[in-house]
Amino acid sequence: LEEVIGIRPSRGSLAEYGISYRQVDLLPDSSFDLAGIAAALEDPSIRLVTIQRSKGYQTRKTLSVTEIGRAIAAVKAQRPDVICMVDNCYGEFTERIEPSDVGADMIVGSLIKNPGGGLAPIGGYIAGTAECVENAAVRLTSPGLGKEVGASLEVLPSFYQGFFLAPVVTAAALKGAIFAASCYEKLGFDVLPDGSEERHDIIQAVTFGHPEGVIAFCQGIQAASPVDSFVTAQPSDMPGYDSQVIMAAGAFVSGSSIELSADGPIKPPYSVYFQGGMTWPHAKLGILRTLQNMLDRHLIQL
Incomplete structure (x- = not known):
């Protein structure tokens, strides 16, 4: 923009x-x-x-x-x-x-x-x-x-059917965002909004303070995706951004961010932005995969 x-x-x-x-x-x-x-x-x-x-x-x-x-x-x-x-x-x-x-x-x-x-x-x-x-x-x-x-x-x-389903799909994404906030704030990370705040959009920000956290989170989301789960998300230069960006979205619709997705710029404060999940179980699975990824890389302790 x-x-x-x-x-x-x-x-x-x-x-x-x-x-x-x-x-x-x-x-x-x-x-x-x-x-x-x-x-x-x-x-x-x-x-x-x-x-x-x-x-x-x-x-x-x-x-x-x-x-x-x-x-x-x-x-x-x-x-x-x-x-x-x-x-x-x-x-x-x-x-x-x-x-x-x-x-x-x-x-x-x-x-x-x-x-x-x-x-x-x-x-x-x-x-x-x-x-x-x-x-x-x-x-x-x-x-x-x-x-x-x-x-x-x-x-x-598809537009009309999408509008019809949008409220319930958005509700599932909101549940996923609240779950992500609750998990990561209990691990000591800064989250915005927190797990109890009123929500006005579907985006959940988690600040790690280091690029490894952003990368591990996004790669966990990609691994839980229904499309291209075998792909390993990596930071790269992208048009329109002043730093490298990592994006994870193994989605049926390319670029869709109401489907399970996460992204973030590789620059301070090293925050990742998670959103989407067309169903609550899939959103929950995605967050659990990010936690497993972080644990495997010794970035968190449970």
Whole structure:
């Protein structure tokens, strides 16, 4: 995303089209800096405020829908003309409400994460006001055509069935994340969130403090995968990242992170990010394999 925006120079970025970007970081307690946001909104050229719900490769808490709603209300009170968009990835169906219920003009996400239920083979979604959806549609295809045309690639039934199953699949992933947090915090590792905290997405972060832990964890997840379990995950250079990254996901859908998966950058603080597991038993198996892997390499003691 940094290269898409143009924070790191990249051909075809938004910056090349004259679209500027300004970031207001969260406060140390992971809450919104409302004063900083208000100051940024003094710039009359601002048309869009975007909020990332999940933590990404950061060790911060995930934003709740309620927190997002408060921030949107503050933005709209000052600048009702500004569009509020929420990157909802990993958060869908983890709460009873979504950001669109608390004032977001547009929410976006991936169909190979929570809302695809593990069945959608590709795709993303955009939901929100008619104006926002229409504007996105004409950018995706072309002016005058919008969402009236476009290849469906015969995957629409998988999308609909995936949406139907998504809540129960997401619930299984949440159980797996809570189990992972409970196991690793009892072993003395920093986990975020911990085993008793309220959840707002499916991601579980575990900080090891050394690369060996990240690698061993990911290789354990890969070994428990239904596809390519014989493969040994290794860190490598990847486009869009400023360090080597290790990714484990022996999934039926390439890149799916609602299926059992784990990944992390090989740089301090050496945290791994675990998510997914379409069924609770499989998520549990995956975590047990990571523990066995860590034990075999003398990285933990039981």
